[in-house]
Amino acid sequence: MKLRLGVLIAVVVAPALSRAEVSESSERPAEQMDFMNFFAKRGLHDLTDERWNVYGQSTFISSWKAPFFAKYTNLNGSNSSLLPDFEYSFTWTFTLFAGVKLWPGAEVYFVPEVVSEQPLSGLKGLGGAIQNFELQKSGSTVPTVYRSRLYLQQRFDLGGKTIDKTSDPMQLAGKVKSRRLVLRAGNFSVIDFFDKNTYAGDLRQTFFNMQFLTYAAYDFVADARGYSWGAMAELQWDDLAIRVGRLAPPLVPNSLALTFDYFKYYGDQAEIEWDWKIGKEHPGAVRLLAYRNVENMGRFDDAIAAYQQNPAKNAAACGTFYNYGSTNAGAPDLCWVRHANQKVGVGLNLEQTIAKDVGVFFRGMISDGHTEVYSFGPTDRSFSIGATAKGNLWKRPNDIAGIGFGMGFISDDHAAYLRRGGVDGFIGDGTIDVAPESVIEAFYSFNVYGPLWISADYQHITNPAFNADRGPVDIFGARAHVEF
Amino acid sequence: MSSSKPLVLVLVLILVLGIVIAPSSANADGFALERLYPSAPGGGWIVMDDLGMHGGFGGAISLTGGYARQPLAPTVDDEAFMSIDLAASYDRFRVYLDLPSPLAVKGAGPSLDIGNAPDLIADPRVGFDARLLGGAHDPFRLGVGAQIIFPNGTRADYVSDETMRAMFRLLFAGDAGKFTWAAHAGVHLRTQWEGPEFIFGAAGGVRLPIGEAKRWAFVVGPEIYGETALRHAATGIEGLLSMRFEGVAEDAPHLRFKLGFGPGFDPSFGTPSFRLVFSVELFAHAH
Numbered sequence: 001m002k003l004r005l006g007v008l009i010a011v012v013v014a015p016a017l018s019r020a021e022v023s024e025s026s027e028r029p030a031e032q033m034d035f036m037n038f039f040a041k042r043g044l045h046d047l048t049d050e051r052w053n054v055y056g057q058s059t060f061i062s063s064w065k066a067p068f069f070a071k072y073t074n075l076n077g078s079n080s081s082l083l084p085d086f087e088y089s090f091t092w093t094f095t096l097f098a099g100v101k102l103w104p105g106a107e108v109y110f111v112p113e114v115v116s117e118q119p120l121s122g123l124k125g126l127g128g129a130i131q132n133f134e135l136q137k138s139g140s141t142v143p144t145v146y147r148s149r150l151y152l153q154q155r156f157d158l159g160g161k162t163i164d165k166t167s168d169p170m171q172l173a174g175k176v177k178s179r180r181l182v183l184r185a186g187n188f189s190v191i192d193f194f195d196k197n198t199y200a201g202d203l204r205q206t207f208f209n210m211q212f213l214t215y216a217a218y219d220f221v222a223d224a225r226g227y228s229w230g231a232m233a234e235l236q237w238d239d240l241a242i243r244v245g246r247l248a249p250p251l252v253p254n255s256l257a258l259t260f261d262y263f264k265y266y267g268d269q270a271e272i273e274w275d276w277k278i279g280k281e282h283p284g285a286v287r288l289l290a291y292r293n294v295e296n297m298g299r300f301d302d303a304i305a306a307y308q309q310n311p312a313k314n315a316a317a318c319g320t321f322y323n324y325g326s327t328n329a330g331a332p333d334l335c336w337v338r339h340a341n342q343k344v345g346v347g348l349n350l351e352q353t354i355a356k357d358v359g360v361f362f363r364g365m366i367s368d369g370h371t372e373v374y375s376f377g378p379t380d381r382s383f384s385i386g387a388t389a390k391g392n393l394w395k396r397p398n399d400i401a402g403i404g405f406g407m408g409f410i411s412d413d414h415a416a417y418l419r420r421g422g423v424d425g426f427i428g429d430g431t432i433d434v435a436p437e438s439v440i441e442a443f444y445s446f447n448v449y450g451p452l453w454i455s456a457d458y459q460h461i462t463n464p465a466f467n468a469d470r471g472p473v474d475i476f477g478a479r480a481h482v483e484f
Numbered sequence: 485m486s487s488s489k490p491l492v493l494v495l496v497l498i499l500v501l502g503i504v505i506a507p508s509s510a511n512a513d514g515f516a517l518e519r520l521y522p523s524a525p526g527g528g529w530i531v532m533d534d535l536g537m538h539g540g541f542g543g544a545i546s547l548t549g550g551y552a553r554q555p556l557a558p559t560v561d562d563e564a565f566m567s568i569d570l571a572a573s574y575d576r577f578r579v580y581l582d583l584p585s586p587l588a589v590k591g592a593g594p595s596l597d598i599g600n601a602p603d604l605i606a607d608p609r610v611g612f613d614a615r616l617l618g619g620a621h622d623p624f625r626l627g628v629g630a631q632i633i634f635p636n637g638t639r640a641d642y643v644s645d646e647t648m649r650a651m652f653r654l655l656f657a658g659d660a661g662k663f664t665w666a667a668h669a670g671v672h673l674r675t676q677w678e679g680p681e682f683i684f685g686a687a688g689g690v691r692l693p694i695g696e697a698k699r700w701a702f703v704v705g706p707e708i709y710g711e712t713a714l715r716h717a718a719t720g721i722e723g724l725l726s727m728r729f730e731g732v733a734e735d736a737p738h739l740r741f742k743l744g745f746g747p748g749f750d751p752s753f754g755t756p757s758f759r760l761v762f763s764v765e766l767f768a769h770a771h
Contacts, residue, residue, distance in 0.1 A: 052545070098570060110545075112605060144636060145583070145605045145634065146605055147568075187602070229602065251599070251600070256601070256602070257600040257602065259599070
């Protein structure tokens with residue numbers, strides 16, 4: 001398959017508020033309208049050395065999908081196509097972030113959240129380029145309250161320079177050492193701490209598309225909402241960091257229920273990070289991540305072989321075996337071949353500030369591509385690149401603008417399975433003319449007043465679900481986001 | 485206040501409070517079985533509230549866990565929960581948020597545990613209490629409290645009514661020397677199952693100063709509480725031997741540990757044969 005490397009570089013400014021990242025001392029903007037500034041201004045809270053903090057956010061995202069060309073849709077009973085008609089989708093989230101210091105070095109964080117959503121086409125038909133990162137696999141239009149995070153963090157300072165941590169959601173302000181060991185255990189998301197990127201990570205003020213949330217090919221273990229239970233360790237040594245962690249995978253693919261048999265089914269990740277600064281004001285970083293999941297999942301080649309050996313083992317005959325509801329009696333299905341299997345991948349994540357309030361990012365990952373999507377997305381190989389800029393350049397200091405490009409690929413095994421009519425979680429049109437799925441996105445976030453941003457967004461997605469017989473798809477988006 | 489601030493506040497309110505009433509299931513059995521509604525962080529007792537709010541801004545966060553045996557045998561034999569609660573107080577007022585998570589609900593009916601529902605917050609509560617009469621340490625204090633319970637979770641798991649609920653209570657409390665007491669009476673509005681209920685309860689005990697310079701206090705005494713379903717006059721009553729150990733001096737750790745255990749006296753709809761509750765609370769003294 002040809003790679004179309006129409007690389008576009010745009011500048012996007014990373015949101016500062018929702019990132020729990022150690023940084024040089026910086027006084028919280030006095031004009032920020034949030035609980036902590038409110039208490040600090042009245043002498044009731046010390047923003048430089050916190051015993052507790054509480055933050056919140058609420059975000060409403062609307063997406064309008066224009067009609068698009070499709071040679072076929074849900075062919076032969078396959079049921080995972082993006083519908084070619086006009087569609088509307090939305091998400092609404094409301095989140096509270098609470099943190100409390102227990103004893104020296106120990107902090108506990110609790111993050112309840114409310115979500116309500118309506119995806120496009122039942123969340124089917126897009127691979128790594130799902131247009132709204134807030135969409136969850138188990139969501140509904142009825143608002144649902146859940147606990148997204150509850151974890152304990154213990155820090156051991158090992159020396160080095162003293163660094164002031166800022167007050168942020170999931171971060172208490174205080175002094176830490178540049179050399180420290182941090183242990184975390186409990187309920188959190190893998191991407192809360194792995195694969196961070198200043199310019200493409202927390203998407204509530206920047207990009208909408210999931211392609212820019214993390215590596216599209218990173219099938220990190222998570223329940224249907226994106227969270228899990230486990231433990232991790234992080235060693236920070238001046239400009240170098242090493243992280244390792246093991247968390248629980250879902251009980252069945254893409255489900256809310258988890259399996260806690262950590263020695264049988266698990267998701268491991270290891271990451272090395274190196275931070276640098278060019279001159280005084282141009283920080284950058286590189287992160288190398290590797291992951292290995294052992295889960296009760298099916299291999300594409302096994303599913304094809306099982307069907308070829310016995311056509312009764314088809315997608316329409318899964319019965320009580322966990323399946324995605326395809327009625328294609330002429331297609332193989334993963335339901336017949338699930339057992340303990342391994343999935344591995346390695347990725348590279350780069351970021352660099354190139355000018356004041358302007359930064360660029362790159363992510364690229366290769367996964368083995370032999371097994372079905374289990375937690376995140378069906379992409380097997382991916383890369384994304386983009387940039388953001390803050391509005392100081394045009395006298396709108398709290399506005400953010402950006403543009404990005406991302407591309408995802410599937411393996412030959414994966415393509416062969418889909419070509420035969422198989423479905424894999426979210427994709428499967430009945431057949432496929434395989435091609436990379438790509439997205440170009442541009443957005444502008446307008447700071448209306450204080451804690452409120454309104455954003456406009458445009459996405460152009462080619463080859464949805466890696467299928468050149470369908471698309472391209474144009475999606476227009478709007479977002480209202482408030483922080484407090 | 486600039487002209488744009490009210491608009492921003494309205495927009496914030498719209499974004500923050502976009503919660504709708506969930507429709508009830510057409511054919512589900514079950515209801516919100518749990519009868520233990522922990523008091524707000526800072527409320528003192530496990531169930532009763534001591535109306536001790538005073539001073540400037542203060543707050544507390546608590547982690548409460550509990551186990552109930554045979555709350556609705558044989559349908560539900562075991563029920564365990566964990567609850568994280570947040571409270572903020574100012575002068576004689578308190579607002580709080582209760583976020584309970586069922587850890588296990590097992591029996592002939594439901595089979596829910598943290599594996600198949602790892603992140604469920606079942607029927608969260610938002611509450612408001614106000615002390616109307618008496619000072620924070622007076623022998624008689626009178627207050628009012630209101631709670632709204634938002635539906636979340638399913639009736640089939642016996643963790644929710646799947647409709648909005650509300651509670652309104654009169655709150656009573658007092659301290660006289662070493663003796664301390666609290667009580668409540670009110671109504672629990674619910675449309676599912678047995679309909680509205682009358683809620684009642686009382687607690688009384690002794691407060692013993694502990695430790696060097698009496699920086700800590702130990703409070704022990706019984707709490708009796710229950711609900712009467714008004715449609716059918718069915719009543720469930722249970723009791724706890726309630727103990728708490730708390731820092732009381734300004735320089736003492738801002739910690740409160742609570743432990744309660746006890747039987748159900750008049751078993752009915754959620755009254756267990758036995759219950760165990762514990763809680764850890766961090767609080768900030770009012771400035």
